[in-house]
Amino acid sequence: MTDPEHRSNISTIDIYEEVSDWDVNAGGDKVVAKRMTGRFRKLKWFGMSVWLVYFLGPYLRWDGQQAVLFDIPNRQFHFFSVTVYPQDIWMLSLTLLFFAILLAAVTSIAGRVFCGYFCFQTVWTDVYTWIETRLEGDSPQKAMKFKSAPMSLGKLSRITLKHALWLIIAMLTGLSFAAWFTDAFQLWKDYFTLQAAMPAWIVLGMFTAGTYVFAGFMREQVCFWLCPYARLQSVMYDQDTLLPAYDAERGEPRGKLKKGQLDSAKGSCIDCRMCVAVCPTGIDIRKGQQEGCITCGLCIDACDTIMEKTNQPKGLVRYASYKELHHKHEAAPIFKRPRVMIYGLILMISCGGVVYGFTNLTPTEFNVMPERQPLYVQLSDGSIQNKYTLRLLNKTQHPIEVQYQISGLEGATLHGLDDLVYIEPGRMNQVIALVRLEEEAINQAISPLIFTAEVIEGPDIQIRYESMFMAPN
Amino acid sequence: MADNKNNPNEVSDTGHEWDGIRELENPPPRWWTISLYLSGLLVLVYFILYPSIPLVTGSTKGLLGWTQIKEYHRGLEEIEAIRAPFEQRLAEMTAQEILDDDEMRNYVVASTRVLYGDNCAACHGVGGQPVPGSGYPILNNDDWLYGGTIDKIVETLAGGRAGMMPGHANLLTEEETDKLVKFVIDASNGEATEAGWKLYNEKGCFACHGADAKGNQMLGAPNLTDRIWRFSGEPAEVRRTILHGVNDASDPRTRIAIMPGFNERLAVKLEAEEFGDDPEDYYDGTETERLSETEIKKLAVFVHQFGGGQ
Numbered sequence: 001m002t003d004p005e006h007r008s009n010i011s012t013i014d015i016y017e018e019v020s021d022w023d024v025n026a027g028g029d030k031v032v033a034k035r036m037t038g039r040f041r042k043l044k045w046f047g048m049s050v051w052l053v054y055f056l057g058p059y060l061r062w063d064g065q066q067a068v069l070f071d072i073p074n075r076q077f078h079f080f081s082v083t084v085y086p087q088d089i090w091m092l093s094l095t096l097l098f099f100a101i102l103l104a105a106v107t108s109i110a111g112r113v114f115c116g117y118f119c120f121q122t123v124w125t126d127v128y129t130w131i132e133t134r135l136e137g138d139s140p141q142k143a144m145k146f147k148s149a150p151m152s153l154g155k156l157s158r159i160t161l162k163h164a165l166w167l168i169i170a171m172l173t174g175l176s177f178a179a180w181f182t183d184a185f186q187l188w189k190d191y192f193t194l195q196a197a198m199p200a201w202i203v204l205g206m207f208t209a210g211t212y213v214f215a216g217f218m219r220e221q222v223c224f225w226l227c228p229y230a231r232l233q234s235v236m237y238d239q240d241t242l243l244p245a246y247d248a249e250r251g252e253p254r255g256k257l258k259k260g261q262l263d264s265a266k267g268s269c270i271d272c273r274m275c276v277a278v279c280p281t282g283i284d285i286r287k288g289q290q291e292g293c294i295t296c297g298l299c300i301d302a303c304d305t306i307m308e309k310t311n312q313p314k315g316l317v318r319y320a321s322y323k324e325l326h327h328k329h330e331a332a333p334i335f336k337r338p339r340v341m342i343y344g345l346i347l348m349i350s351c352g353g354v355v356y357g358f359t360n361l362t363p364t365e366f367n368v369m370p371e372r373q374p375l376y377v378q379l380s381d382g383s384i385q386n387k388y389t390l391r392l393l394n395k396t397q398h399p400i401e402v403q404y405q406i407s408g409l410e411g412a413t414l415h416g417l418d419d420l421v422y423i424e425p426g427r428m429n430q431v432i433a434l435v436r437l438e439e440e441a442i443n444q445a446i447s448p449l450i451f452t453a454e455v456i457e458g459p460d461i462q463i464r465y466e467s468m469f470m471a472p473n
Numbered sequence: 474m475a476d477n478k479n480n481p482n483e484v485s486d487t488g489h490e491w492d493g494i495r496e497l498e499n500p501p502p503r504w505w506t507i508s509l510y511l512s513g514l515l516v517l518v519y520f521i522l523y524p525s526i527p528l529v530t531g532s533t534k535g536l537l538g539w540t541q542i543k544e545y546h547r548g549l550e551e552i553e554a555i556r557a558p559f560e561q562r563l564a565e566m567t568a569q570e571i572l573d574d575d576e577m578r579n580y581v582v583a584s585t586r587v588l589y590g591d592n593c594a595a596c597h598g599v600g601g602q603p604v605p606g607s608g609y610p611i612l613n614n615d616d617w618l619y620g621g622t623i624d625k626i627v628e629t630l631a632g633g634r635a636g637m638m639p640g641h642a643n644l645l646t647e648e649e650t651d652k653l654v655k656f657v658i659d660a661s662n663g664e665a666t667e668a669g670w671k672l673y674n675e676k677g678c679f680a681c682h683g684a685d686a687k688g689n690q691m692l693g694a695p696n697l698t699d700r701i702w703r704f705s706g707e708p709a710e711v712r713r714t715i716l717h718g719v720n721d722a723s724d725p726r727t728r729i730a731i732m733p734g735f736n737e738r739l740a741v742k743l744e745a746e747e748f749g750d751d752p753e754d755y756y757d758g759t760e761t762e763r764l765s766e767t768e769i770k771k772l773a774v775f776v777h778q779f780g781g782g783q
Binding site: 371372373374377378379380381382385387429430431432434439 | 575579582598599600601602611613614615616696699700701778779780781
């Protein structure tokens with residue numbers, strides 16, 4: 001099939017020419033990031049502290065009950081004084097939409113803020129590596145020295161302590177997750193008396209194993225090879241997106257300090273490789289934007305420290321947009337960027353929907369289902385009878401008594417529902433209603449019919465449901 | 474993870490080349506190789522645990538002893554365990570008590586659909602409405618041949634019904650037949666004439682259908698003055714019923730309309746209780762029990778809830 005005449009002249013050598021530059025982090029070399037202080041390090045601690053809510057939230061009480069509780073067996077979601085039933089699940093959809101779009105919006109404005117400061121993978125990894133570097137040294141050289149040192153009591157106790165601390169954090173992570181779905185205090189008791197339910201053990205086991213392996217051993221490999229978000233970032237960025245970037249025009253050609261003096265022929269970068277040493281994913285920011293960059297800004301802290309020491313202006317590595325770096329002008333303001341505007345609009349709509357949902361939670365859910373088989377029945381006096389199934393869910397915390405009525409159809413009478421219907425809190429009540437219409441009153445095959453459920457005993461509620469009355473043609 | 478960072482130009486190839494792309498002889502990554510062997514191991518474990526290798530008769534059984542039918546039975550046991558408390562209570566309740574209890578009534582209406590479908594729907598239709606013109610009684614209207622109270626429905630289900638109307642072919646002239654057909658149709662529309670009533674009484678129809686033609690539930694004789702037709706309101710069909718009757722063994726063209734009994738033993742028991750006698754004296758040992766007493770009660774409630782129950 002290949003015509004020899006048109007065969008490409010490119011040799012295989014050319015195709016693979018760049019291969020020696022490929023640097024694929026597949027976990028072969030362990031990344032031991034140096035820890036330095038700075039603005040972004042502080043910001044990262046602040047972002048990480050948001051996760052305290054995850055650990056402490058379940059112990060919050062409200063009206064003597066757990067303030068936030070996903071009660072799966074009873075299919076209820078308690079959020080402070082509000083109880084959400086599965087019928088209101090559309091609010092969850094909007095909440096998820098809100099956070100999904102928020103992720104995209106933030107990425108479009110300032111890159112992977114979530115990855116750098118909030119993501120559980122990077123946050124837990126950061127805590128795990130903090131423990132590790134404290135015990136085993138905070139540079140690849142020190143870590144290697146620790147590793148190659150002969151086994152001693154001191155070394156063994158350090159390794160044991162590290163894994164013990166990792167496991168404690170992992171188990172707390174699992175326990176805290178489970179605590180959102182059941183009473184937190186009871187859960188602790190159940191775990192310690194070995195009485196916890198099977199799902200609780202499974203959650204604890206999976207989260208402990210997952211945290212221990214993901215944060216302890218896989219680390220940045222998860223960001224590189226498991227996380228889909230890293231793969232999507234290039235479509236969420238544009239030329240206005242602020243990203244930690246190396247100002248190559250200022251930095252190049254890089255070169256070491258000679259006798260502690262700056263060489264005016266060279267750029268600002270003194271090739272100290274501090275930006276590489278502090279990077280938790282082991283990339284070199286000077287090679288430009290790449291998939292491994294979680295935009296945590298730690299390289300900015302490192303470079304600024306060096307710039308200060310060498311008496312150069314800070315910001316060789318800084319948060320900058322593509323436009324700023326290449327065209328020397330500022331990024332477009334946020335409100336002039338259509339992408340951000342559209343994201344913002346969706347955010348407002350979904351947020352508004354959730355707020356509307358929470359403020360307009362109906363205390364009941366009313367449904368009328370007409371019988372389909374048969375659509376209508378002729379009675380002995382010639383009148384036509386339709387059958388309906390009425391379902392009413394009591395979402396209040398109190399029992400209610402309901403009176404059903406019909407309206408909107410001249411001559412129609414309701415049968416079989418003379419008594420008040422009593423409904424327990426949280427329960428769905430189902431009754432059958434029969435509606436009859438005199439033969440003389442029938443003038444069309446389908447007539448609108450309105451069912452009304454009025455709460456007699458309980459809160460003042462009246463709900464309508466528009467249904468149909470079917471008759472022969 | 475094995476990484477092949479070797480320069481492709483230094484790696485030997487298989488000699489296969491396509492548009493400059495060579496097939497190298499790099500080994501696959503180690504994790505991939507391990508996964509392959511692990512999945513092979515999984516197949517082996519599966520073969521040992523589950524039925525797998527087909528033999529001449531049947532197959533290997535596997536260590537777990539798993540079969541599809543066992544899984545089905547386990548599922549069935551699960552649902553029966555959920556239903557058991559309800560079914561136990563049902564057995565101790567009368568049909569009337571079930572009807573009066575919201576929870577039990579809802580349970581019966583929801584859980585009896587299959588039972589009804591298996592035993593009743595073939596004639597009476599899925600929703601109690603038979604195919605028009607099929608001649609089976611409608612269950613969801615307010616017209617009952619033998620009574621629409623829950624107890625009467627239980628009785629009908631248990632003992633079955635076979636109404637009897639003699640054929641009148643030998644008793645009526647052609648003209649009288651025409652007049653009676655017209656009378657029956659008029660009566661249904663509330664337009665019966667004096668002459669019609671006269672003929673109705675003369676021919677003895679009142680004996681079963683009553684002096685006011687409103688029927689007799691003791692005999693299962695239908696009401697002729699309402700809008701519901703037991704068979705059909707078409708003049709030719711009305712004529713056939715008058716001339717050849719229903720379940721008249723002497724007339725080969727008669728209509729056959731027999732509802733089988735689904736628990737004759739229960740029917741006999743109910744009859745004995747009505748007279749205050751011991752049912753044991755009534756049984757003759759030939760009574761059939763196609764459905765249990767509880768099933769009869771469930772079906773009675775289900776039918777009652779079609780919308781016509783009284």
